[in-house]
Amino acid sequence: MLDLDDFLPYRLNVLAKRVSRELARRYEAQFGISIPEWRVMAILGREQPLSSNDIVERSAMDKAKVSRAVTSLVEAGLIARDTHPSDQRLLRLSFTVKGKALYDRIAPLALEWQQRWLNCLDEAELAQFKALSAKLEGQLEQLARDVL
Amino acid sequence: MLDLDDFLPYRLNVLAKRVSRELARRYEAQFGISIPEWRVMAILGREQPLSSNDIVERSAMDKAKVSRAVTSLVEAGLIARDTHPSDQRLLRLSFTVKGKALYDRIAPLALEWQQRWLNCLDEAELAQFKALSAKLEGQLEQLARDVL
DNA sequence: GCATATTCGTTTCATATGAAACGATATCGG
DNA sequence: CCGATATCGTTTCATATGAAACGAATATGC
Numbered sequence: 001m002l003d004l005d006d007f008l009p010y011r012l013n014v015l016a017k018r019v020s021r022e023l024a025r026r027y028e029a030q031f032g033i034s035i036p037e038w039r040v041m042a043i044l045g046r047e048q049p050l051s052s053n054d055i056v057e058r059s060a061m062d063k064a065k066v067s068r069a070v071t072s073l074v075e076a077g078l079i080a081r082d083t084h085p086s087d088q089r090l091l092r093l094s095f096t097v098k099g100k101a102l103y104d105r106i107a108p109l110a111l112e113w114q115q116r117w118l119n120c121l122d123e124a125e126l127a128q129f130k131a132l133s134a135k136l137e138g139q140l141e142q143l144a145r146d147v148l
Numbered sequence: 149m150l151d152l153d154d155f156l157p158y159r160l161n162v163l164a165k166r167v168s169r170e171l172a173r174r175y176e177a178q179f180g181i182s183i184p185e186w187r188v189m190a191i192l193g194r195e196q197p198l199s200s201n202d203i204v205e206r207s208a209m210d211k212a213k214v215s216r217a218v219t220s221l222v223e224a225g226l227i228a229r230d231t232h233p234s235d236q237r238l239l240r241l242s243f244t245v246k247g248k249a250l251y252d253r254i255a256p257l258a259l260e261w262q263q264r265w266l267n268c269l270d271e272a273e274l275a276q277f278k279a280l281s282a283k284l285e286g287q288l289e290q291l292a293r294d295v296l
Numbered sequence: 297g298c299a300t301a302t303t304c305g306t307t308t309c310a311t312a313t314g315a316a317a318c319g320a321t322a323t324c325g326g
Numbered sequence: 327c328c329g330a331t332a333t334c335g336t337t338t339c340a341t342a343t344g345a346a347a348c349g350a351a352t353a354t355g356c
Contacts, residue, residue: 002255004190004206008262008278009167014208015285016164019157022292034342042152052305058152060162062344067306089304089351107150113291114156120287125280130156132269132277137163139268143261144170182312200335210314215336237321237334 019117026113031106032076036061036069038106040093044079045103049094051084078102167265174261179254180224184209184217186254188241192227193251197242199232226250 004010020035027033033041043058044050052070056063070093073079078099084090095103118126152158168183175181181189191206192198200218204211218241221227226247232238243251266274 002190002193002259004187004194007190007258008266009164009171010187010190011278011281012160012164013168015281015288016157016160017208018285018288018292020161022288023157036342039152039158042150042155042158045150046152053303060165063305064307064344065342068342071306087304087352091305110155111150117284117287117291118156120283121280125283128276129280129284130159132273132280133159133163135268135273136265136277137166139265140163140166140170143265144166184312201333204335211335212314212337213312216312219336235322235334239335 023110023113026109027106030109031102033102033106034069034072036065037073038110040066040069040073041078041095041099041103041106042110044093044095044099045107049092051090051092053090055093073099171258171261174257175254178257179250181250181254182217182220184213185221186258188214188217188221189226189243189247189251189254190258192241192243192247193255197240199238199240201238203241221247 024035027035027038039059039061040055043055047054050058052063052066055061055066055070059066061069070079070081070091074081077096080094080096080099082092084092121129172183175183175186187207187209188203191203195202198206200211200214203209203214203218207214209217218227218229218239222229225244228242228244228247230240232240269277
């Protein structure tokens with residue numbers, strides 16, 4: 001019989017949504033920033049400058065969402081948006097001083113929060129969980145491709 | 149450093165969203181039913197009749213979403229909605245014949261799809277993954293409570 | 297070179313979402 | 327009993343979402 005509590009697609013969605021809500025509450029309350037905006041920041045924190053499309057590829061967000069997040073961040077003075085010199089279709093996105101400062105404040109807090117969350121697992125368990133998640137994601141891609 | 153690919157809240161969201169999309173495509177295309185609607189069906193498949201509130205509790209959906217899903221299902225002739233005899237605030241939701249027939253068609257397919265997805269893990273891995281997910285969910289509740 | 301196709305990012309549009317207000321019913325305290 | 331409070335489900339409202347249309351810029355084929 002189909003028991004929803006045992007149906008993994010459902011369980012994963014509940015878990016993911018709860019994590020998101022938890023994090024969103026913190027980002028929003030403390031820094032006035034949404035999750036999509038924070039994702040853009042996080043990606044820029046790793047590599048800079050990037051085009052919107054680079055961010056789409058790295059973030060698993062669609063381009064409309066990225067476009068909106070970027071616009072907000074620019075309006076908030078957190079990132080700078082100019083056009084690529086040799087290809088004017090591309091944006092060149094990078095932190096402003098203010099944006100970098102905010103990133104440097106948020107990133108450790110996000111990691112620390114994750115740490116508090118994950119400390120219910122030991123090293124091995126965490127590694128296991130990540131490995132299994134990756135497997136599931138790979139298999140999912142397979143199945144998706146089958147249908148297309 | 150904060151690497152989004154290694155940030156579990158993010159990873160989980162990507163995975164959960166992809167699973168949802170994959171499933172939604174099938175439900176929608178084959179049966180003309182949305183995920184919230186399917187969740188209501190799945191819950192009724194286990195226990196019947198139930199009030200809307202029962203479904204809210206069992207589904208981790210908010211009551212507005214449940215209300216909409218129920219309305220759609222009633223309009224589609226898949227479930228019956230009458231009022232509880234001794235408490236007129238409560239609905240009494242149950243399958244129609246047509247609804248039960250549809251449930252009996254979908255449930256095996258959903259399980260079979262899950263099977264195909266999960267067969268990339270062996271018994272032990274799957275058990276492990278579920279156990280770890282449950283741990284993470286428990287810890288999340290702890291953290292959420294701390295803030296409140 | 298020039299017409300065609302492609303890529304990039306924005307915007308539009310229709311739909312989904314959830315918090316809060318709401319009306320209806322039921323319960324509780326005095 | 328009856329006024330105050332709580333519960334149930336719907337609806338409203340403001341916002342989020344993503345597919346598709348779009349304009350601008352570039353690449354490609356002839």
